[in-house]
Amino acid sequence: MSPWRRQSLVAYGQPLCETIAACPTPRGSEVLVRVACCGVCHSDLHVQDGYFALGAGKQLDITKDRALPFTLGHEIAGTIEAVGEQAGGAVIGRRVAVYPWIGCGACPACRAGNENMCSANHHLGVIADGGYASHVLVPHPRYLLDYAPLSPAFAGPLMCSGLTAYAALKRIADRAERGPVLLVGLGGVGMMGLALARALFAEPPIVADIDAGKRQAALAAGAARAFDPSDPQARRAVMAVTGGVLAACDFVGSDKSLQFTTGVLARGGKVVVTGLLGGNFSIAAAMIAIKAMTIEGTLTGSLAQAHELLDLARSAKITPIPTRERPFEEAQAALDDLRAGRVVGRTVLSA
Numbered sequence: 001m002s003p004w005r006r007q008s009l010v011a012y013g014q015p016l017c018e019t020i021a022a023c024p025t026p027r028g029s030e031v032l033v034r035v036a037c038c039g040v041c042h043s044d045l046h047v048q049d050g051y052f053a054l055g056a057g058k059q060l061d062i063t064k065d066r067a068l069p070f071t072l073g074h075e076i077a078g079t080i081e082a083v084g085e086q087a088g089g090a091v092i093g094r095r096v097a098v099y100p101w102i103g104c105g106a107c108p109a110c111r112a113g114n115e116n117m118c119s120a121n122h123h124l125g126v127i128a129d130g131g132y133a134s135h136v137l138v139p140h141p142r143y144l145l146d147y148a149p150l151s152p153a154f155a156g157p158l159m160c161s162g163l164t165a166y167a168a169l170k171r172i173a174d175r176a177e178r179g180p181v182l183l184v185g186l187g188g189v190g191m192m193g194l195a196l197a198r199a200l201f202a203e204p205p206i207v208a209d210i211d212a213g214k215r216q217a218a219l220a221a222g223a224a225r226a227f228d229p230s231d232p233q234a235r236r237a238v239m240a241v242t243g244g245v246l247a248a249c250d251f252v253g254s255d256k257s258l259q260f261t262t263g264v265l266a267r268g269g270k271v272v273v274t275g276l277l278g279g280n281f282s283i284a285a286a287m288i289a290i291k292a293m294t295i296e297g298t299l300t301g302s303l304a305q306a307h308e309l310l311d312l313a314r315s316a317k318i319t320p321i322p323t324r325e326r327p328f329e330e331a332q333a334a335l336d337d338l339r340a341g342r343v344v345g346r347t348v349l350s351a
């Protein structure tokens with residue numbers, strides 16, 4: 001059996017380091033996937049930190065959820081290398097993207113098909129060992145999706161940044177028929193959201209980001225207008241162009257981003273929040289009713305939505321976002337660059 005090389009979290013708040021173990025042998029319905037690519041996601045930083053910042057110095061501790069050493073990474077594409085005796089349908093050599101948001105299968109969320117919302121979940125790279133590694137063990141072949149003819153570097157990130165953006169956009173699809181949507185935050189998820197919005201909606205979206213390079217990249221990728229939310233005139237400028245936004249996605253999820261996004265909503269407008277940056281958002285309570293406002297959160301997406309998204313991506317209407325491939329040994333450097341905001345588009349670790 002080949003060695004199992006992992007870029008492991010060995011202590012919270014510390015750099016990853018390589019650990020080597022014996023590769024697990026898949027049993028029952030399990031499938032062992034050799035990892036070709038694993039996307040680097042902003043949420044990996046929170047797992048490495050061991051907490052979410054809740055604002056006002058408060059933290060949500062997430063260190064109790066996993067044993068160390070632990071392998072991050074949930075945007076995985078690879079090749080089936082070995083299968084358990086009950087892993088029917090999993091063929092060795094098949095190239096697959098891995099749906100990482102694996103639930104308990106028994107709770108109301110799982111029974112409704114929303115394993116991504118399971119509270120007793122086995123989410124890969126979050127609770128169960130993930131894809132910053134030579135191999136990942138997947139509990140059942142139902143979580144493996146064919147991605148050909150897409151590249152693995154495109155297919156892996158679709159399972160998180162793509163799926164998150166897709167699920168968010170679906171929640172504003174009705175309003176998108178009545179005007180351009182606003183996408184706030186143009187990191188990996190936001191840029192994916194832009195590509196998907198171009199495919200799903202008639203009107204090109206407007207976008208906002210505090211980084212000039214990211215605004216430029218978004219305009220090059222087909223955004224109609226780009227705004228700098230740190231500019232005191234930005235709110236007025238968005239209102240002048242749109243008369244108020246009916247549908248927005250906030251891919252940042254900070255107090256500042258939500259102040260901006262809710263501030264430009266039209267009456268009856270809706271903002272879907274996917275970002276986890278943190279902080280403590282407050283709003284004049286009466287404005288929720290006066291503006292007939294909806295603020296809705298979403299967390300990745302369902303297995304069914306992952307299939308829908310891969311079908312959409314295969315239909316060739318999605319332009320892949322800028323992606324930088326780096327070797328697995330650079331996992332920590334890739335996380336450092338992401339934390340410092342030095343990344344445009346997506347970073348993918350490649351074998």
Ligand SMILES: [Zn+2]
Pocket residue numbers: 041042043044074160161
């Ligand atoms: Zn992610």
Ligand SMILES: [Zn+2]
Pocket residue numbers: 103104105106107108109110111115118119120121
């Ligand atoms: Zn469940």
